[in-house]
Amino acid sequence: MVKLQSDVSVELVKHSASDSDVLWAARVSTAGEQSLEEVHKDPEKSKGLINFLMRDRHGSPFEHNSMTFFISAPIFVFREFHRHRVWSYNEESGRYRELQPVFYVPGPDRQLVQQGRPGKYEFVDGTPEQHALVSETMEESYRASYAAYQKMLDAGIAREVARAVLPVGLFSSMYATCNARALMHFLSLRTKDERATVPSFPQREIEMVGEKMEALWAGLMPLTHAAFNANGRVAP
Numbered sequence: 314m315v316k317l318q319s320d321v322s323v324e325l326v327k328h329s330a331s332d333s334d335v336l337w338a339a340r341v342s343t344a345g346e347q348s349l350e351e352v353h354k355d356p357e358k359s360k361g362l363i364n365f366l367m368r369d370r371h372g373s374p375f376e377h378n379s380m381t382f383f384i385s386a387p388i389f390v391f392r393e394f395h396r397h398r399v400w401s402y403n404e405e406s407g408r409y410r411e412l413q414p415v416f417y418v419p420g421p422d423r424q425l426v427q428q429g430r431p432g433k434y435e436f437v438d439g440t441p442e443q444h445a446l447v448s449e450t451m452e453e454s455y456r457a458s459y460a461a462y463q464k465m466l467d468a469g470i471a472r473e474v475a476r477a478v479l480p481v482g483l484f485s486s487m488y489a490t491c492n493a494r495a496l497m498h499f500l501s502l503r504t505k506d507e508r509a510t511v512p513s514f515p516q517r518e519i520e521m522v523g524e525k526m527e528a529l530w531a532g533l534m535p536l537t538h539a540a541f542n543a544n545g546r547v548a549p
């Protein structure tokens with residue numbers, strides 16, 4: 314009855330986003346109105362302009378585009394995600410539909426043990442015993458809480474009341490829409506990368522979402538993505 318899952322999923326469901334959009338918005342400064350095709354006719358110049366905009370943090374040309382992702386991840390990931398206020402979100406409702414018993418358990422590669430103090434700590438692998446303990450304990454807890462949820466629904470209790478017993482390891486789903494500037498800000502905080510001049514220490518599970526979004530975005534805006542990496546992964 315309870316499904317356990319260690320991965321998150323991210324799908325790019327809608328987009329209007331390309332490097333040309335950045336060039337087009339930036340070139341109005343010097344050239345006035347131009348077509349999208351016209352702005353991208355010299356690839357070397359395009360690359361240089363995007364790099365300049367990124368390096369000097371001229372951020373607004375990176376806002377004239379849109380990407381909508383469908384994301385399926387545990388509720389604790391969404392709690393962190395929703396702190397990013399310049400995105401638009403719509404999430405499935407625990408009031409209007411019965412929540413499905415899909416729960417998160419860390420996969421075998423997930424480092425389980427934290428060492429050091431807040432702000433200066435690292436994660437290291439767990440032992441096989443610790444992995445087994447985490448999997449078994451989570452499953453037991455998930456089964457008990459979902460059974461409690463079902464018991465209340467079966468007795469006619471409203472979904473919005475019964476859901477109080479469900480844990481943050483429950484999977485949820487949402488559409489999340491952003492532009493490239495907002496995505497770069499998100500990635501600078503929610504991924505770890507040695508090219509970052511300002512390192513961040515995100516929780517692994519939101520980083521898994523970030524990595525999948527980044528791969529999809531890189532396919533749409535390769536010059537912008539390369540300039541982001543070349544300039545320390547700081548959002549312009």
Ligand SMILES: Cc1cc2nc3c(=O)[nH]c(=O)nc-3n(C[C@H](O)[C@H](O)[C@H](O)COP(=O)(O)OP(=O)(O)OC[C@H]3O[C@@H](n4cnc5c(N)ncnc54)[C@H](O)[C@@H]3O)c2cc1C
Pocket residue numbers: 396397398399400498502503513514515516
């Ligand atoms: C590793 C890590 C640990 C964290 N730990 C905690 C924690 O323990 N507790 C906690 O509560 N949060 C925590 N957070 C969340 C963090 O404080 C931010 O809320 C989150 O990263 C979103 O960042 P943001 O506000 O820059 O992004 P967004 O909300 O997307 O905003 C983007 C940018 O817009 C501007 N902006 C948006 N709103 C305002 C505003 N009201 N006023 C002025 N400028 C604005 C800012 O320049 C901001 O950087 C953590 C985040 C990370 C990455």
